[in-house]
Amino acid sequence: MIKRIKLPGWIVIISLFLLLIVGVVSMMQGSSEAKEKTEDYSVYPGLNIKTKTKETDLYTFSVSQPYTEHKQINKVIDEWVDQQKTDFTSEINIMEDFLKKNEFRAHLNIQVETEKIADQIYTLEFEAYQITGGANGMTKVKPFILDLNQNKMLQLGDVLQVKEASIKEIQKLIMKELNSNKEINDYIFEELAKEAIKNPDNWKWSISRDKMGVYFDEYEIAAGAAGRIKVEIPMKKIKPYLNKDFVEKIDITFPEEKNNKEEEKHSEDMVELDPNGKYVALTFDDGPHPKVTPQILATLKKHDAKATFFMLGSQVDYYPTLANEVAEAGHEIGDHTMNHQDLTILGIDQIQAEVQQSNSVIKKAAGRTPNLLRPPYGALNDNVKQIAANMELPIIMWSVDSLDWKSRNATAVNEEVMANVAPGSIVLLHDIHPSTAEALPELLTTLEKQGYQMVTVSQLLELWEDKGVGPHYGNIK
Known part of the structure; x- marks a missing residue:
């Protein structure tokens, strides 16, 4: 039968075969693109x-x-x-x-x-x-x-x-x-x-x-x-x-901005903890990020875990809806300043402007004013402490550094945290690295198996009856 097919016939068969392959590849690519497509959170479309x-x-x-x-x-x-x-x-x-x-x-x-x-x-x-x-x-x-x-x-x-x-x-x-x-x-x-x-x-x-x-x-x-x-x-x-x-x-007319939501207390932040409980506060810096933060929110929801997000005002300015989603999910939002500057090289008025501007942007987006401050790089001096005291913002540092910013590796992040975590630890993570989102499911599972419950930083401070400016570092092993 094959021998009877002449040259024109072979050309037709080969052409149809190639078209079939191209069609399958296109379907696969379309499927891949659909999976990778994420919601556009930016308030500036296209940017x-x-x-x-x-x-x-x-x-x-x-x-x-x-x-x-x-x-x-x-x-x-x-x-x-x-x-x-x-x-x-x-x-x-x-x-x-x-x-x-x-x-x-x-x-x-x-x-x-x-x-x-x-x-x-x-x-x-x-x-x-x-x-x-x-x-x-x-x-x-x-x-x-x-x-x-x-x-x-x-x-x-x-x-x-x-x-x-x-x-x-x-x-x-x-x-x-x-x-x-x-x-x-x-x-x-x-x-x-x-x-x-x-x-x-x-x-x-x-x-x-x-x-x-x-x-x-x-x-x-x-x-x-x-x-x-x-x-x-x-x-x-x-x-x-x-x-x-x-x-x-x-001369295009823009729609009026929606009214800001009234600031309200979230019941999740006010839950009283058992003094004998085993708690750890996971904190995420430098977000929100349009791809990483939603992954982290989904994982936290699956594990019924609460966390504290120290947000940059510059990021919230672009992604206010995402900041609001973090708040609506019952997580805590802290201030990480407007532009991630080393506050210790700024004058006292500049420090205040960095914090106040970020506070204002976050409140407009999330409906509540941040009640915690984490200075970029953990850099502190007397001027930073004075501004924090004036604004009644406890300074929150960390006792466990996941080094996710350095390793960019999910396995390394889990190993670093579990090697150093202890009851009352404040863990430093970043919701801008995909590897951190990849690490979180296993990290939460391992912590839960060891009896830990994930809470917000404010819940830890409430448990410790510590309402001072700090700085607060959390516990180490």
């Missing part, structure tokens, strides 16, 4: 954020970095962030002997403010602060304007009329705003300022629904005492020079 932290004997760094599904947009942002890291690392190499001799840790913090201008159009304002020695650090600012509808970074010509007459009028507005600012007026070098804005291609600028911002680095147009400078021109003044197409885009 997500990741926070990366690192700690060594010489330095710490924390980077909050938005990302999209568009590789070209991500590439532009990545290149700028990577350059800040490179500059910082180079400075560390130069200052290594100084840092060791003076027992001083350098620090790099990159944070971002995000503003929605219109549907899928955002302004990202990055601020990179680094300090590698001495009394003062260095701050750099970089704005990006993203149009995800067109998959591009907006340039000045996409927003403004770049005709010579229009540019001259905008230059006058910039100088007027600089000269009217009494706080920095005495430090401004007018000739340097005029030179800095001479070429619009070199402007660092941003746009929002109510103003245009123009940025200058430290020492660029003023004495160092002025710091970095941002000029803000009200929209009513800049609107005549905007492109008509852009004006139409930003």
Whole structure:
């Protein structure tokens, strides 16, 4: 039979076979994609954020970095962030002997403010602060304007009329705003300022629904005492020079924000514990994360376990619905500051701002104000303690470090915790690493077999009748 099939017949059979294979592969891929698809928790559609932290004997760094599904947009942002890291690392190499001799840790913090201008159009304002020695650090600012509808970074010509007459009028507005600012007026070098804005291609600028911002680095147009400078021109003044197409885009009407939920006590937090019970408090830092946090919530629910989540305000700003889900599930939410800065290198007013801003963002999202504080990196000094005391926020450290941030391995995480856990331990974990979510089912099962019950940090403090500021570390083996 096979011998009777001529060449054209074989071609048809082979073609059908190949189509069958392609169809099966496509079905498998579609199935895989369906399994991997996760709910979009971001309040900025098309835009997500990741926070990366690192700690060594010489330095710490924390980077909050938005990302999209568009590789070209991500590439532009990545290149700028990577350059800040490179500059910082180079400075560390130069200052290594100084840092060791003076027992001083350098620090790099990159944070971002995000503003929605219109549907899928955002302004990202990055601020990179680094300090590698001495009394003062260095701050750099970089704005990006993203149009995800067109998959591009907006340039000045996409927003403004770049005709010579229009540019001259905008230059006058910039100088007027600089000269009217009494706080920095005495430090401004007018000739340097005029030179800095001479070429619009070199402007660092941003746009929002109510103003245009123009940025200058430290020492660029003023004495160092002025710091970095941002000029803000009200929209009513800049609107005549905007492109008509852009004006139409930003005139989109946004729905009103939903009213904040009233703050309420959750009964799960108020359960009285048996003084003779065997308890451990699992704590999760740096979230919420759109993929990892939901996995952890599902596992905790399956084991009827409660935990404490120390959230970053910058993450909650992007994922408020997820923060609310954590609260609604009966878990405790603590404050991990707004931008994961080393609080010990900040002034007391800056420390207070970091904590208060995060408190406000979390309350708006979750419906209740955090009642605990965990300083990033566990870095403490008298100023941090004073702010915590003023705000009546107990400082919560940890007695068991899972080292999940280091190993990124589920087995290693379980081994590290079980080797050190004891009744009354406070365990440090992070709900930003997939390996931590993978480790949790086995970790909870093992703890339960040894008679442990998972509770919140506040429940432990209530059990110990310890309501002071602390710091509180928990028990070790």
